[in-house]
Amino acid sequence: MLPSSTVENYLKAIYLGESVLPEGQRLLPMGQLASALSIAPGTATTMVKALAESGLVEYEPYNGVRLTASGEKLAALVLRRHRLVELFLVQVMGLRWDEVHDEAEQLEHVVSDRLIERMDEMLGYPEVDPHGDPIPGPEGTIKHRELATLLTCPLHTPLVVTRVTDQDAAFLRFIESHHLKPGEPIEVEARDEVSDSVRIKGRDDQRITIGARAASKLLVDQP
Amino acid sequence: MLPSSTVENYLKAIYLGESVLPEGQRLLPMGQLASALSIAPGTATTMVKALAESGLVEYEPYNGVRLTASGEKLAALVLRRHRLVELFLVQVMGLRWDEVHDEAEQLEHVVSDRLIERMDEMLGYPEVDPHGDPIPGPEGTIKHRELATLLTCPLHTPLVVTRVTDQDAAFLRFIESHHLKPGEPIEVEARDEVSDSVRIKGRDDQRITIGARAASKLLVDQP
DNA sequence: CGGTTTATTTTGATGACTCAAAATTTATAA
DNA sequence: TTATAAATTTTGAGTCATCAAAATAAACCG
Ligand SMILES: [Mn+2]
Ligand SMILES: [Mn+2]
Ligand SMILES: [Mn+2]
Ligand SMILES: [Mn+2]
Numbered sequence: 001m002l003p004s005s006t007v008e009n010y011l012k013a014i015y016l017g018e019s020v021l022p023e024g025q026r027l028l029p030m031g032q033l034a035s036a037l038s039i040a041p042g043t044a045t046t047m048v049k050a051l052a053e054s055g056l057v058e059y060e061p062y063n064g065v066r067l068t069a070s071g072e073k074l075a076a077l078v079l080r081r082h083r084l085v086e087l088f089l090v091q092v093m094g095l096r097w098d099e100v101h102d103e104a105e106q107l108e109h110v111v112s113d114r115l116i117e118r119m120d121e122m123l124g125y126p127e128v129d130p131h132g133d134p135i136p137g138p139e140g141t142i143k144h145r146e147l148a149t150l151l152t153c154p155l156h157t158p159l160v161v162t163r164v165t166d167q168d169a170a171f172l173r174f175i176e177s178h179h180l181k182p183g184e185p186i187e188v189e190a191r192d193e194v195s196d197s198v199r200i201k202g203r204d205d206q207r208i209t210i211g212a213r214a215a216s217k218l219l220v221d222q223p
Numbered sequence: 224m225l226p227s228s229t230v231e232n233y234l235k236a237i238y239l240g241e242s243v244l245p246e247g248q249r250l251l252p253m254g255q256l257a258s259a260l261s262i263a264p265g266t267a268t269t270m271v272k273a274l275a276e277s278g279l280v281e282y283e284p285y286n287g288v289r290l291t292a293s294g295e296k297l298a299a300l301v302l303r304r305h306r307l308v309e310l311f312l313v314q315v316m317g318l319r320w321d322e323v324h325d326e327a328e329q330l331e332h333v334v335s336d337r338l339i340e341r342m343d344e345m346l347g348y349p350e351v352d353p354h355g356d357p358i359p360g361p362e363g364t365i366k367h368r369e370l371a372t373l374l375t376c377p378l379h380t381p382l383v384v385t386r387v388t389d390q391d392a393a394f395l396r397f398i399e400s401h402h403l404k405p406g407e408p409i410e411v412e413a414r415d416e417v418s419d420s421v422r423i424k425g426r427d428d429q430r431i432t433i434g435a436r437a438a439s440k441l442l443v444d445q446p
Numbered sequence: 447c448g449g450t451t452t453a454t455t456t457t458g459a460t461g462a463c464t465c466a467a468a469a470t471t472t473a474t475a476a
Numbered sequence: 477t478t479a480t481a482a483a484t485t486t487t488g489a490g491t492c493a494t495c496a497a498a499a500t501a502a503a504c505c506g
Binding site: 252264 | 452453454455456457
């Protein structure tokens with residue numbers, strides 16, 4: 001039986017939650033899952049137990065949850081649909097990159113395999129979505145790249161913005177207005193612990209200083 | 224509060240059901256609603272009472288149900304989304320006209336107003352979908368055309384197929400394979416009561432004889 | 447008209463998903 | 477190492493949408 005939208009959202013949240021877990025930790029705490037999904041903690045517990053019954057996750061009471069192989073594949077396919085839809089909406093439909101996330105959040109549950117493959121083809125089998133997030137393949141495999149954030153990258157080195165890990169519309173518009181979208185050249189000039197900020201030199205030598213919290217959401221790569 | 228997919232499907236089914244009611248009858252019987260939605264009759268009764276509470280329908284026990292003005296508008300907007308999506312999938316995505324109905328059945332509940340308006344624009348504000356069904360406007364108004372079926376149209380008169388009122392994929396493929404899609408020229412040569420059939424002359428003077436049941440699903444207009 | 451068939455409604459129950467608040471376990475820190 | 481705090485689970489309840497089967501109303505017919 002095919003998974004409900006609810007189940008798909010849980011699997012996706014676990015997948016994304018697991019991926020930002022500190023090294024060595026393999027279990028996503030229920031509290032984090034609950035807040036990622038904006039549901040009560042008790043609801044998460046109940047649902048995760050049901051997911052464990054279906055063999056989609058492993059659940060260790062009081063410790064957390066992790067995807068099984070089959071759960072991970074399902075989650076990756078939801079993510080594939082989400083990201084292909086986002087890119088399609090930007091490239092083909094001409095929507096802005098800050099408005100496609102919410103749209104894709106719904107569409108990811110209803111677009112058919114046929115339609116998704118058609119989008120993939122029209123887009124030329126892209127590897128990343130408008131935010132630089134990697135698009136899993138039709139089998140759920142994903143190319144994982146190790147990217148530095150603006151907090152961890154080398155200083156005074158030519159770099160390229162590669163990925164933005166926050167879907168908040170206001171944040172995305174801010175990024176865009178300062179020419180910090182994926183693909184833009186960038187250089188970190190300075191970091192200051194005390195003021196909790198990072199100074200960036202962007203396109204046309206424009207300077208801008210942003211907070212460390214925002215800086216951690218911009219991933220960069222060598223040009 | 225926005226209507227659930229279930230509510231949207233009920234409203235749409237009532238809308239479509241009302242439109243095929245015999246002249247003078249204004250109430251859709253619960254049995255017809257139930258079978259249109261493939262649900263148990265008792266379920267229809269319960270849900271319709273709830274819809275009546277919300278002011279979307281009027282319900283007369285043992286007689287049936289009819290949409291209120293607000294219910295009708297909502298239903299028309301669902302239909303607008305359904306039909307614009309169908310046309311988009313055919314025209315832009317290159318899907319076949321026999322596979323878009325099922326797809327649209329899901330998408331109609333999740334595509335946003337913004338996305339729908341974008342599709343409308345890309346398609347040049349079309350008036351009909353791939354099956355010739357009229358597309359309601361953004362306010363839910365619909366242009367109603369009185370069309371004859373192959374059972375009621377004049378004989379030996381040049382006509383054009385304008386609408387196909389059955390979404391069954393096998394039926395649609397049959398129609399297409401015999402060049403009877405909307406837009407095709409056609410002429411009814413004969414009707415036979417006894418054999419329950421209609422003989423058609425189509426493109427390139429090709430002849431084909433179909434049953435009365437099938438003939439009633441093809442609507443035609445003067446060229 | 448009265449009996450039978452058909453359509454509709456009512457009843458009782460279930461599954462999926464959710465919450466608030468109480469109970470419990472684990473972590474923290476004095 | 478015990479008290480306190482934080483995270484998690486359990487409990488009890490509610491909503492939405494559904495079904496099967498019993499009860500009822502309406503329609504049909506000889
Ligand atoms: Mn979602
Ligand atoms: Mn994205
Ligand atoms: Mn539908
Ligand atoms: Mn159609």
